[in-house]
Amino acid sequence: MGDPEIIIKKLEAADIDQVSRFTMSDEEDKPLEQFIRRKARTSGSAQLTQTYVAKAADTKHVVAYISLMCAEVRLEGAYSLEDKTDANRYEYQPAIRIARLACCDEFRGKKVGKTLVEAAIGLVLLNIVPHAGCRFIILDAKRKSVSFYEGRGFRLLDTPENRKAKTPLMFLDLRSLV
DSSP, X not given: OOOOOEEEEEOOGGGGGGGXXXXXXXXXXXXXXXXXXXXXXXXXXXXSOEEEEEXXXXXXXXXXXXXXXXXXXXXXXXXOOTTSGGGGGSSOEEXXXXXXEEEOGGGTTTTHHHHXXXXXXXXXXXXXXXXXXXXXXXXXXXXXXXXXXHTTTOEEOOXXXXXXXXXXXXXXXXXXXX
16 A cells, blocks of 8 residues: 555645544644644734645545744854855844644654655745745754654754754755755
8 A cells, every 4th residue: 555645735724623633642742733733723823833734635634734934043153054155154044944743643654744844845945935035944853853854854953052952953954955
């Protein structure tokens, strides 16, 4: 059996009833489950995050989601912009943050998270980069997810504090993709 057919779309009011089966059994992930059930839509209408959902094509139920927000990243001298060295003098660089990425238990290991990250990268490259300065996609990774993000091209910010952090900062230089 192949990977399930997935539909990705921006979360809308009509989708709220379709999150009822979204469950995550790991206690550490319960805030992610609660966000999609109770807070994602209001966070979007308040223009704090925008959430994109993955739905199973056969049931239309939300099986995973990714939330994005504007951000900036402090590289702390651990990463240098070689193509625009004078930009290195700024303390912060423009970024989009993956605020949340979650996949319900039933769909873990079926490449839905990978598909959502790839869709988010595409959305940023096609819809944000051409219109506003945005060099990086960043996120704070749970330790158990670091290798997943490394597989998508993200790197750990190499500072002593970040290496010890419970949720270390990871980044993807969008310039490496174009």
